[in-house]
Amino acid sequence: MKELTVDATLESIPAITDFVDEQLEQFGCPMKAQAQIDIAIDELFSNIARYAYHPGVGPATVRVEVIEAPLSVVITFIDQGVPYDPLSQADPDVTLSAEERELGGLGIYIVKKNMSEITYEYKDGRNILRIRKEL
Amino acid sequence: MNIEKKENGNEITLMLAGRLDTTTAPQLEEKINENMEGAETMILDFKELEYLSSAGLRVLLGTHKTFMKRGKGGLVIRHVNETIHEVFEVTGFLDILNVE
Numbered sequence: 621m622k623e624l625t626v627d628a629t630l631e632s633i634p635a636i637t638d639f640v641d642e643q644l645e646q647f648g649c650p651m652k653a654q655a656q657i658d659i660a661i662d663e664l665f666s667n668i669a670r671y672a673y674h675p676g677v678g679p680a681t682v683r684v685e686v687i688e689a690p691l692s693v694v695i696t697f698i699d700q701g702v703p704y705d706p707l708s709q710a711d712p713d714v715t716l717s718a719e720e721r722e723l724g725g726l727g728i729y730i731v732k733k734n735m736s737e738i739t740y741e742y743k744d745g746r747n748i749l750r751i752r753k754e755l
Numbered sequence: 756m757n758i759e760k761k762e763n764g765n766e767i768t769l770m771l772a773g774r775l776d777t778t779t780a781p782q783l784e785e786k787i788n789e790n791m792e793g794a795e796t797m798i799l800d801f802k803e804l805e806y807l808s809s810a811g812l813r814v815l816l817g818t819h820k821t822f823m824k825r826g827k828g829g830l831v832i833r834h835v836n837e838t839i840h841e842v843f844e845v846t847g848f849l850d851i852l853n854v855e
Contacts, residue, residue, distance in 0.1 A: 630777055631777060631778070632804070633776065633777055633778050634778060637774070652837060652838050655805055655806040655838040656806075656838060658774065658776075658805075658806060658827035659776075659806050659807075659808045659838075659842070662774075662776040662777050662808040662810065663808055663809060666777040666810070712846075714845070714846050714847035715847055715850075716847070717851070718816060718819055718820055718823065718851045719823075721816060721851070723809065723812065723813050723816065724800055726812060726846055727808065727810075728810070728829040729845070729846070730809060730845065730846060733841075733847075734841075734842075750831045
């Protein structure tokens with residue numbers, strides 16, 4: 621298990637992505653799964669950066685683990701900001717035309733579709749958001 | 756992300772390389788806005804693009820809507836990889852955008 625703690629800001633996204641990619645490459649993660657995990661990081665971490673400590677700044681930790689049976693990559697995002705469950709958002713209507721489209725909720729929806737599992741809990745004053753991608 | 760521009764009359768091609776995400780989407784938006792005036796067709800070539808997130812979708816939809824308001828010309832997206840194609844598919848963007 622490896623983890624990195626950074627300021628929960630949008631500027632931290634490239635550093636977080638590079639850190640996770642480095643772990644995934646060492647592990648020989650397929651390129652497509654890696655790209656899908658990187659997308660999930662962008663969607664989830666950008667939410668944390670925008671809302672967790674707004675209007676201030678605080679820390680966020682990203683943890684990478686590989687688990688067996690079934691072989692999966694697990695990424696955990698931990699922050700101490702306001703409690704927020706991104707899974708509480710309703711799924712967007714993806715059948716609407718361009719004019720009717722609202723983009724809210726699309727990011728988390730992409731994550732749900734690309735990951736094998738996504739879980740959220742609020743525990744001991746921390747938001748703990750976990751994604752698992754089966755390989 | 757790197758963006759390279761090619762011009763062929765009023766057809767503008769932007770070739771994207773790298774990641775189109777929260778931190779780079781404003782860069783694409785700016786580049787598109789700079790080139791919209793003379794563009795009849797705006798081609799985005801994704802050959803070297805690794806992936807895009809919803810921040811990228813937002814820019815694509817905005818550009819598509821601008822063309823629709825004009826009533827002529829349009830946005831064309833080329834050479835999408837499997838990961839990007841799936842993002843377009845699950846979000847319904849395949850039905851909205853002109854993906855070649």
